[in-house]
Structure formats: C-alpha cells, structure tokens
Amino acid sequence: MRTIYAFLLGIIMVFAIGCEKEKKVSNQLEYNIEELLSKMTLEEKIGQLNLRGTSSRAKTLSEELKQKVREGKVGALLNVMNKEYVDELQRIAVEESPNKIPLIFSRDVIHGFKTIFPIPLGMAASWDEEVAKNSSRVAAIEASSFGIRWTFAPMLDIAKDARWGRIAESPGEDPYLASQLARAYVEGFQGDSLSDPTSLIACAKHFIGYGAAIGGRDYNTAIISKEQLHNTYLPPFESAFKAGAQTVMTSFNEVNGIPASGDKELLTNILRKRLKFDGFVVSDWNSVTEMVAHGYAEDEKQAAEKAIDAGLNMEMTSKSYEDNAKELLKENKLSINQIDNMVRDILRVKFRMGLFKTPYRNKNKDVEIYSSKHLELAKEAAIKSSVLLKNENNVLPLNKKTKVLIVGPLANKPREQLGTWTFDGDKEHTVTPVASFEKNNANFEFIEGLTYSRDTNKKYFKEVLTKASNADVVLFIGGEEAILSGEAHSRANINLPGAQEELIKELAKIKKPVILIIMAGRPITLQNIKSKVDVILMTWHPGTMGGDAIYDILFGIKEPKGRLPITWPKVAGQLPLYYNHKNTGRPASSKEYVHIDSIPIGAWQSSLGNTSHYLDVGYEPEYPFGFGLGYTSFEYSNLKLSTTSLTDDNNIIASIDITNTGERAGEELVQLYIQDVAGNITRPVKELKGYKRISLKSKEKQKVTFEITVDDLKYYNNELKYGVEKGKFNIWIGANSASKVKEKFVYE
Numbered sequence: 172m173r174t175i176y177a178f179l180l181g182i183i184m185v186f187a188i189g190c191e192k193e194k195k196v197s198n199q200l201e202y203n204i205e206e207l208l209s210k211m212t213l214e215e216k217i218g219q220l221n222l223r224g225t226s227s228r229a230k231t232l233s234e235e236l237k238q239k240v241r242e243g244k245v246g247a248l249l250n251v252m253n254k255e256y257v258d259e260l261q262r263i264a265v266e267e268s269p270n271k272i273p274l275i276f277s278r279d280v281i282h283g284f285k286t287i288f289p290i291p292l293g294m295a296a297s298w299d300e301e302v303a304k305n306s307s308r309v310a311a312i313e314a315s316s317f318g319i320r321w322t323f324a325p326m327l328d329i330a331k332d333a334r335w336g337r338i339a340e341s342p343g344e345d346p347y348l349a350s351q352l353a354r355a356y357v358e359g360f361q362g363d364s365l366s367d368p369t370s371l372i373a374c375a376k377h378f379i380g381y382g383a384a385i386g387g388r389d390y391n392t393a394i395i396s397k398e399q400l401h402n403t404y405l406p407p408f409e410s411a412f413k414a415g416a417q418t419v420m421t422s423f424n425e426v427n428g429i430p431a432s433g434d435k436e437l438l439t440n441i442l443r444k445r446l447k448f449d450g451f452v453v454s455d456w457n458s459v460t461e462m463v464a465h466g467y468a469e470d471e472k473q474a475a476e477k478a479i480d481a482g483l484n485m486e487m488t489s490k491s492y493e494d495n496a497k498e499l500l501k502e503n504k505l506s507i508n509q510i511d512n513m514v515r516d517i518l519r520v521k522f523r524m525g526l527f528k529t530p531y532r533n534k535n536k537d538v539e540i541y542s543s544k545h546l547e548l549a550k551e552a553a554i555k556s557s558v559l560l561k562n563e564n565n566v567l568p569l570n571k572k573t574k575v576l577i578v579g580p581l582a583n584k585p586r587e588q589l590g591t592w593t594f595d596g597d598k599e600h601t602v603t604p605v606a607s608f609e610k611n612n613a614n615f616e617f618i619e620g621l622t623y624s625r626d627t628n629k630k631y632f633k634e635v636l637t638k639a640s641n642a643d644v645v646l647f648i649g650g651e652e653a654i655l656s657g658e659a660h661s662r663a664n665i666n667l668p669g670a671q672e673e674l675i676k677e678l679a680k681i682k683k684p685v686i687l688i689i690m691a692g693r694p695i696t697l698q699n700i701k702s703k704v705d706v707i708l709m710t711w712h713p714g715t716m717g718g719d720a721i722y723d724i725l726f727g728i729k730e731p732k733g734r735l736p737i738t739w740p741k742v743a744g745q746l747p748l749y750y751n752h753k754n755t756g757r758p759a760s761s762k763e764y765v766h767i768d769s770i771p772i773g774a775w776q777s778s779l780g781n782t783s784h785y786l787d788v789g790y791e792p793e794y795p796f797g798f799g800l801g802y803t804s805f806e807y808s809n810l811k812l813s814t815t816s817l818t819d820d821n822n823i824i825a826s827i828d829i830t831n832t833g834e835r836a837g838e839e840l841v842q843l844y845i846q847d848v849a850g851n852i853t854r855p856v857k858e859l860k861g862y863k864r865i866s867l868k869s870k871e872k873q874k875v876t877f878e879i880t881v882d883d884l885k886y887y888n889n890e891l892k893y894g895v896e897k898g899k900f901n902i903w904i905g906a907n908s909a910s911k912v913k914e915k916f917v918y919e
C-alpha cells in the first residue's frame with residue numbers, strides 16, 4: 172500500500188513540477204515581452220503592426236524598404252524570395268533597428284513549396300490526416316530553407332459552392348472532416364517546436380465565412396446565422412487553435428453586414444474571449460482599407476480605427492495603421508493600451524518562434540528540395556486524393572499491353588497540373604501523365620487534340636479520331652487550366668471548358684472505351700458527357716507527381732483511394748448543394764419528384780410534386796459527399812448497436828460487418844453519420860461523425876466499430892447554448908453519405 176502511495180505522490184509531484192515549469196516559461200515569456208515593450212517608442216510599436224510586401228520577382232532590394240526596417244517600422248515581410256535579401260533585411264532588423272526586433276518572413280505555402288502536393292480540396296479527398304501532415308511538413312522544410320517562417324495556411328473555409336474559385340483551396344463542405352485536417356496541417360507546418368528552424372507558424376484563414384460568399388462569387392457577401400457560424404464555420408478554426416496555430420487571417424468578406432477585418436464580436440469576443448486564442452491576427456491583402464469600399468468606414472483612418480478596435484493586430488500591405496494610428500491616439504479614438512496589447516501578441520509569437528535567439532534562416536545545406544522522399548510523399552498524396560467516380564465494365568485497371576491513345580489539354584501540362592497557389596513549384600520537376608507513360612515504356616500514343624483547356628479550335632479533331640480508331644482505349648485527360656480556379660476565379664458554368672465536351676462526344680463514336688481523367692480545382696458538371704465515357708477519375712490538380720500517381724492507378728499498381736470531400740452537382744444551378752442540409756417541411760423523394768417532362772401539356776396549375784426539388788434535374792447530386800470507388804467491392808451487413816439507449820453515463824458501440832466481395836484486395840473508407848431527428852432548432856439530415864479506413868483481402872470480412880457518446884451529438888442552438896436534447900437519433904454506417912444502412916437509438 173505504501174508503495175502505491177509513494178508512486179501516486181511521485182506522479183503528482185512530476186505533474187506539479189511540469190505545470191510549474193510551464194507556468195514559469197509562460198511567465199518568463201510574458202516578462203520578456205513586457206521588458207521589450209517598455210523600451211519601444213510609439214513609432215516602433217506601430218511598426219510591429221505593419222506587414223510589408225515585395226514582389227517575389229523583385230530584382231533589387233529597395234533602399235526605402237531597408238530604411239523602414241532600419242527604423243523599426245516593419246513587423247513582418249511578405250514574398251521576399253531572394254535568400255540574400257532575406258538575410259540582409261534580417262541583419263538590418265537585428266543589428267541596426269532601435270530594439271533589434273527580428274522580422275518574420277511570410278509566404279503563401281499552401282500545398283507544397285517546391286514539391287507540390289495536390290490542391291487542398293484534393294488532399295481533403297484523401298480523408299487522411301497523414302497526407303495533410305506530411306504535405307505541410309515537407310513544405311515547411313523546403314520553405315524554411317528560403318527564410319520563410321510563416322505560411323498563410325491552412326485555408327479552412329467550409330465551401331458548399333463549386334462555382335467559387337477558392338473551393339480549390341478549401342477542405343470541402345464538412346466541418347468534422349475539415350477539423351481533422353486542420354489539426355494535421357497545423358502540426359505539419361509548425362512541427363514539434365515553434366523555435367525549430369524548419370517550423371512555419373500556421374495561419375488559420377480566412378476568418379470567417381469566406382466560403383459562404385453569395386453565388387460562389389469571390390469576395391462577396393456572407394450571411395450566416397449564429398448557429399451556422401458556430402456549428403459549421405468555426406469548428407475547423409477551433410481545431411487549428413487547439414493544435415496551436417499562432418496566427419489567423421481575416422477574410423475579405425463581410426459577415427451579416429460587418430467586414431471580418433472590423434468585426435469586434437468576431438476578433439475579440441469569439442476569438443480571444445471564447446476561443447482563448449493568444450497569437451496574432453493579420454488582415455488579408457488590403458482588407459482593412461477595403462472596409463471603405465464595403466461601406467463600413469468613411470475613409471482609411473476610420474478603417475484603421477475600426478480594425479484596431481476590433482483587435483486586428485497586423486495590417487497586410489495597406490498602410491492605414493502606419494498613416495493614422497498616431498493621430499487616432501491623439502484624438503483619443505484609440506488607447507495606447509490597445510496598441511500595446513496588439514504588439515504584445517506579435518512579440519509573443521516572435522519569442523515563441525525563437526527569433527530573438529535564432530533570427531537567421533535555416534542554412535542547413537542538406538535540406539533536399541525535391542528529395543526522393545518528398546516526391547514519394549507527393550505521389551502518395553496524389554494517389555490517395557484521386558477519386559474514381561465511374562468504372563463501367565471494370566475498364567480499369569488496364570493491362571500493361573493495352574494500346575492507349577492519350578488525348579487532352581491537360582495530359583502534358585507541367586505547370587497546369589500543379590494547380591492554384593504554386594508560385595514556387597518548378598514545372599521542370601513535374602511528372603505529367605505523358606512523361607510517366609514514357610518513363611514506363613507504356614504502349615501508347617499521344618495527341619493533344621486541344622492545346623489548352625479553353626481551346627475551341629477543332630482543327631486536330633480528325634487526326635485524333637483516326638488515331639483513336641487504332642487504339643484499344645482512349646485516355647482523355649482534361650479539365651481546367653490552373654488559372655480557372657483559385658482567388659477571384661469563380662465560374663458560373665462549371666462544365667469542361669472549351670471544346671473538350673465536343674471532342675469527348677466525337678471520341679465516344681469510335682466505340683472504344685473512353686477513360687476521362689479530370690484535372691480541375693472544383694467538381695466539373697458532367698451531364699453532357701457522363702454517358703459518353705466508361706471511366707471518370709477525378710485527380711483535382713494533382714501536383715508535381717500527378718503523372719506517376721495516375722499511371723499507377725490506371726495500371727492497377729495502386730488503387731484510387733479518394734472519397735469526395737464535396738458534393739458533386741449535376742448542374743451549377745443546383746448550387747449551393749451539400750449533404751448535411753436541413754430536411755425542410757417538404758423533403759424531396761423519388762415518390763414525389765415530378766420530372767419536367769412528365770408534366771402533361773396544358774396541366775392544370777397546381778403545386779405538382781409539393782416537395783423541394785428542381786423539375787429539370789431533381790434533388791440529388793451527381794455524386795454524393797463521401798463517394799468514391801476502388802478496384803473491388805464491399806458489402807455492409809449486420810449493423811448492430813450495443814444498446815439503443817444512449818445516456819450520459821452509457822455510450823453506444825456501433826458495429827458493422829464489411830466483406831470484400833471482389834476479386835482484388837482493397838481499401839474502404841467506412842463512414843459514420845448521425846441524425847438528430849428533432850432538436851431545439853432544426854438539425855441536418857445527417858452529419859459525419861467518424862470514419863475509418865480498412866484494408867481487406869478478397870472475400871475477407873472485418874467487423875468495424877464506432878463509439879458514440881453524448882458529446883458527439885452536441886450543437887449550438889440559436890441562443891448559442893451548446894448541448895443536445897434527449898430524443899430520437901438515426902445512425903448510418905456506409906461507404907458514403909447516401910448510405911442506406913441505418914439503425915436508430917434514443918438519447919434518454
């Protein structure tokens with residue numbers, strides 16, 4: 172007994188020392204901040220609030236910028252991509268500025284730096300936190316060798332509208348999946364220690380509701396209910412903060428009438444008081460001064476006042492703080508305490524990064540840019556991100572001997588394949604599908620047919636069709652050039668651009684299997700050509716190693732493992748369209764659905780159908796959230812609950828048997844969805860609450876279990892009370908969000 176006491180006492184002592192140590196470190200940190208702050212002039216304090224940019228293609232280092240740094244009027248720099256410039260500017264800051272405060276160098280390192288991974292929407296399709304973590308760790312190692320220590324990532328905007336160009340950068344439509352990825356990205360970027368020279372401080376962006384822009388029109392108005400803000404848009408950011416993200420970027424859009432960069436409820440009450448965020452907030456590019464255009468500030472001076480009062484620490488590129496803060500203080504519109512608090516947050520992050528001890532970049536010579544390990548991880552990510560949407564008659568996987576005609580405007584485009592936000596990826600390192608076929612001595616011929624995705628010139632069609640008639644299969648690799656998604660690049664019509672559809676229809680007449688591979692930054696509507704092709708593989712913009720990933724998938728060396736992180740619409744007119752929608756009082760179903768062509772001519776004016784759907788395209792997506800095929804098939808059976816009564820003290824274990832009914836080994840992503848049948852507010856028809864990836868040999872069966880707790884069911888109601896009412900729930904476990912394998916339980 173005595174030994175047990177001694178053991179427990181020891182544990183308590185260790186824990187107490189640990190807390191004491193942590194508190195001591197924190198006190199020391201805060202002491203260092205106060206000591207430095209006490210020495211700073213007002214000009215220097217305002218200087219820390221400025222993020223200044225240069226063009227990444229700048230050929231000279233401006234004397235004006237160097238002088239500003241020398242006077243302590245710059246807190247951080249954006250897009251300084253010349254290593255010597257980075258070293259020179261940091262030297263000036265730490266040797267010549269009044270208080271030797273180091274700079275932070277920042278860059279958009281979104282899905283890779285030199286080695287480019289699939290676009291974030293593609294990596295979300297992997298449903299694999301390791302993919303997210305590996306991609307951001309590789310990016311951090313490569314970018315930090317250039318002096319970058321702050322990335323403007325992860326982008327955590329929940330997106331439900333494929334017309335929005337920045338859906339390409341998003342984690343998709345689901346807050347649960349986005350939250351798992353958010354944690355992984357932050358861990359990857361920041362690494363095990365913020366003071367490690369390869370650590371990039373993360374920036375959870377864009378705070379908040381950017382993906383809710385009306386009509387998918389970039390920068391546009393977001394109207395978000397309180398419950399949606401807390402149940403849908405905030406969770407990925409909370410997950411990023413729990414993982415230790417050190418910065419947040421405000422979004423360009425207004426939310427409910429207030430631009431995010433001037434929203435005190437958002438930046439102080441929610442971010443600081445409720446979420447206890449203690450890093451710093453940076454505006455997006457000129458988003459502070461854009462509050463004038465929004466009609467929220469009369470001039471840039473008032474914009475500065477509103478942003479500072481809201482709690483926005485650092486102003487990116489615009490100069491309203493630099494030009495107006497002193498005057499606003501003189502006019503008592505702001506207090507020095509507000510300025511001091513903003514500076515404290517920035518200094519706190521700089522101390523945590525170890526910049527005062529190690530201000531200079533990681534000059535470790537053996538940081539291998541494009542190392543074989545990095546390239547292998549990029550290839551694995553591209554395979555895990557690829558979503559097989561159709562595989563009629565099991566055309567895939569191909570036999571190595573198959574004679575393939577490769578056609579299409581994205582089959583051999585090393586730059587386009589990298590996707591949006593890839594300024595630093597060198598296209599010379601890209602492995603395109605054509606390059607991979609060549610490297611593997613495949614039996615193929617290549618003719619582009621169209622020279623770029625928007626090309627409408629049909630002059631090569633005849634030659635393409637002649638070659639196609641001599642091939643066993645046609646491999647059409649099309650989609651969107653990289654510039655057709657990303658910032659400011661929303662599309663109202665999201666079909667394949669140019670004459671791609673026409674060429675596919677012509678190819679279908681040759682009566683050879685047609686494999687369509689899509690490289691794009693968004694779901695592409697396929698109504699006009701879906702029936703013309705046998706295979707549809709969505710690879711998003713797959714990054715540097717996309718060609719090898721595609722080759723391995725086509726020939727069955729690897730199985731496509733992706734599942735849709737976004738609902739895939741039939742037509743753009745359905746958008747926004749998402750699986751976790753509300754049921755409405757008149758939910759559509761196959762029984763009530765009235766198709767436009769079924770309405771008798773001269774029909775009497777009545778509300779035929781009576782449910783929420785479109786007469787012309789119905790109510791279902793092309794492909795549901797969570798959907799994706801592999802090279803085998805699985806059967807779900809025997810869904811069982813350990814009990815149908817969930818209580819505060821008694822969890823439920825749900826189990827299901829999954830059998831690989833196909834001839835090949837394969838992986839399945841088993842997904843758990845739950846519905847709260849009736850709540851204090853209406854609740855989504857289902858919500859993703861868990862997922863597990865399993866591998867099964869042919870004919871092998873495995874039992875998969877999920878534990879369900881009351882916490883899994885909680886949500887915010889309109890009064891922002893977080894909880895759940897007792898009552899009925901439905902549970903599904905299946906291969907995607909349209910799964911019908913269902914059970915019921917009661918929370919009592």
Ligand code: GLC
Pocket residue numbers: 279323376455456658
């Ligand atoms: C852009 C983007 C933002 C990016 C910033 C810096 O306008 O909205 O995501 O990080 O400017 O490039």
